[in-house]
Amino acid sequence: MTAEYSAHHLQVLEGLEAVRKRPGMYIGSNGSPGLMHCLWEIIDNSVDEAVAGTGTRIDIVLHDDGSVEVRDRGRGVPVDVEPRTGLTGVEVVYTKLHAGGKFGGGSYAASGGLHGVGASVVNALSERLDVEVDRGGKTYAMSFHRGEPGVFADSGEPRPDAPFSPFEQKSELRVIGKAPKGVTGTRVRYWADRQIFTKDAAFQLEELETRARQTAFLVPGLELVIRDEREKTDGDAEAKDAEAKETSFRYDGGISEFVDYLAMDAPITDTWRVQGSGSFTETVPVLQPDGHMASTEVERECRVDIAMRWGTGYDTVTRSFVNIIATPKGGTHQQGFEQELLKVLRAQVEQNARRLKVGKDKLEKDDVLAGLTAVLTVEVPEPQFEGQTKEVLGTPAVRTVVVKVLRQALGERFSSTKRDDKSQASMLLDKVVSEMKARISARAHKETQRRKNALESSTLPAKLVDCRTKDVEQSELFIVEGDSALGTAKDARNSEFQALLPIRGKILNVQRASISDMLSNVECASIIQVIGAGSGRTFDLSAARYGKIILMSDADVDGAHIRTLLLTLFFRYMRPLIEDGRVFAAVPPLHRVIVVNPGSKPNETIYTYSEQELHALLTKLRKQNKRWHEPVQRYKGLGEMDAEQLATTTMDRSGRLLRRVRMQDAEAAGRVFELLMGNEVAPRREFIIDSSDRLTRESIDA
Structure with a gap:
């Protein structure tokens, strides 16, 4: 920096220089979102043609060299000369900011493109961009290097690093072939400029498919086909074509x-x-x-x-x-x-x-x-x-x-x-x-749902065995299956920060029940009351009385079912707990192996958590010529453990194993819960049949 500041310190960025200097102004960022935004700009141009009534199919190809190609059967970019600039329509569209046919000239009744910068911005931020246009029985082509028109000296497949010669006197829109009679359309292929975008920026296939599906819903009759040719093994062209993933979207029912x-x-x-x-x-x-x-x-x-x-x-x-x-x-x-x-x-x-x-x-x-x-x-x-x-x-x-x-x-x-x-x-x-009454009721009772202190009377369920601490972050609520397990858990817990709430059998499947049925169910109502943060839309995470909610059920099929029913309740009515990572599943052991040590050395107790782990342990003991008590104890339920065993394996923070319940995609999670727990039986039956090969006879506890 200098103290002097005069006109010769000012810079005037001409044309596409401004885009390359400040890409964030046009595409939001130079990471994956910005890379995807560039692709939307090209796709939206093709969609605008379909909305205008020309073209019923758009192909999007993700090439294995990092480039992307969009093909349509619209009217094709104009190839004649624009009178004011003296340039062809193709060059105007791809090199001039704020230039195009969407400024009210009558070419489009309504379009997504408005500012005339989409295609030219993508061109400016591309190491190479190739355009081919079918129009008037001919196929026209033009290439650009970082926004500058010219010719690449390719031999074989086009490459962004091929020798490039910019036009010196006058640019040329080349005619490279004949187009079938009556056929029009545009093909754009470009390589994003890695001088602009970050190294980890990449095209997101899932995001692309979501956008294509959405567009197909919005434009009935339009088919969008996505072909992913990336990450292919070496081999001939036929093998690569066979491995390419292709997905098609078309919906005639509209929104x-x-x-x-x-x-x-x-x-x-x-x-x-x-x-x-x-x-x-x-x-x-x-x-x-x-x-x-x-x-x-x-x-x-x-x-x-x-x-x-x-x-x-x-x-x-x-x-x-x-x-x-x-x-x-x-x-x-x-x-x-x-x-x-x-x-x-x-x-x-x-x-x-x-x-x-x-x-x-x-x-x-x-x-x-x-x-x-x-x-x-x-x-x-x-x-x-x-x-x-x-x-x-x-x-x-x-x-x-x-x-x-x-x-x-x-x-x-x-x-x-x-x-x-x-x-x-x-x-x-x-x-x-x-919904209104639930909101009013939640507001009225919000203060009474806070953790009770010594001077307050408790309105919590009598079966709750609460803890002493008032530190929410340290406190844990174990939801325990059955009264028998509760008795053992009382002796096994640390009463300072571990609370217990027993539930009787299998709770209501809330995915198939109404809100009123859920609230009238004793077990569901007790869980919501004990957690103290409300339910549904009125759920207030800051009012939750416990820092961890731990589901502790038997390690059998019924226990897994109960855990699934509880997770359904949390997902539907207390989802912020899952999103905040505060819901866990306890992992009690399946087996107890008592290894016999020689002499006066005390025997060693080892717990295993799966059949595979048990077989691996026994094989290891055989190799070491060690004996163990037969038969190996197989726990059918939490009630079979004594308090010391339950504390050591499942409740004591120093030795227990917990599985945190996570949810990265709420929409996908919603579909899974509706499939597995909803009213529609046919899709669930198909899922069970299709997934039957994953199940072994030994994994069924019957």
Whole structure:
């Protein structure tokens, strides 16, 4: 740094230099998310063509050399000369910022591309980018090196490190072949520039498949095919093709099918579809024939399409989109949707106040959104987004259009005289009112659910054997199977920080039961009361009375079933405990081997936790010529251990083994619980049959 600061210290970055200098401004980051954002930009251009009515298939290929290729059958990038720049359409699109056909020129009614920087940004951040266009019976091609057009001297497969010669006088759009009559389309292949992106940045196949599936739902009839050719073994081309993973996505049901896919819980209502449109005016700069921009008042039409359904759960799953572009942080369209949903349901509850017994209480947004799965899409020309990443819609007038469309559709639904409509409307009102009452009750009893002190009276279940410490982080709650195990556990525990709660048999399967059934179940209610943090949407992790929740069941099939039922309860109604890593499964031993030592040396006791571990131990003892007491004790349940054995193996912190219950993907976990514990029997039967080869006769404790 110098004290002097004058005009010659200023820098003016021309064209794509600005993108390479500050990539985060355009793609968010230079890691894997930024790399994926570049790919979305290219894919979205192809999707815009499909939305415009040309092309029903998009191919995405992840090549084994680190490049990615996107192919479509759209209209193809224009190849004629743009009059103002004197450059071909291909060069304009891929080298000029804020240039393209999506600024209101009539080429697209509604598109995801708005700023004219997507393709040119990807080009600027690529070590090499190749474009091929089929148009007018010819195939045109152009290549770029870090945004600069030129020619690569390739021999065989294209490589980013091949010798490159930039155009010196005038760039050239080469004709490399003939295209079949009537066939149009664009093929883009690029190699991300490792000078820009971090070493660990990589294309995420799972994320790509999720985005492709989402797009296929949003554009009915469009097929997206993903082919992953990475990490292939050496061999001929046929072998590599055989190993390549290819996945195809196509859905004709639109966003109604999307909602059915997203919904995890049992339905209370059918999937309601709301469609409509509205118009508004806004003043925008419009390019005049003389090349100047003039503020002009234009009329816009906004189309709204919503699919939604309520289920028995309390989780909210909403997806909002503008012109097929996901808006994960919402915006004016989502604000209008939630605002009108609350307003309409409040009015309906007030009209049915006597039947619902609500008094003067009012619904809040969380009550209405509990158990809702919704997909909201709007199509609007030239929407205003907050930033290039397009995560938030900013066009104010869209809120009003969504409100009007939703108000009319819900009004017709709630005033319908059809039996199904009346039944579903009634069940929905019961659902939102029960959520409201649960919220009010939780708020009223929040203070009474705190850990009792010496001056307070306890309202906790009599069967709880509590600990003495008030330090939540140190305290542990063991949920024990049966009274017999409780007796042993009382003597085995450290009463300073270990509490015990016995449960009788198998608790209710809450995945298949309603909230009221769950709360009326004695065992479920006791667990929720003892933990003291509420349940469902009102769960407050900071109010939990114990730092660890440890499920201690027998090491047999019934014990595994009980543990699964308990985990279902925690997943559905106390999920923050799992997300915070505070739920554990105790691992009691299966066998006790008493090794006989010679002479006066005391015998040694060894515990094993699986059949394989036992056989390995006995083989080792045979090799050492050591004897053991026969028969080896096989524990069928916790009640077979004495207090010392239970403490040593399962409860004492110095020697026990715990399995922490983790959940990395809530959506995937929800699908597993619904498959294994839900109402649908057929998928569970198929899963059991398909998985039967993993099970051995010896692993069944019968």
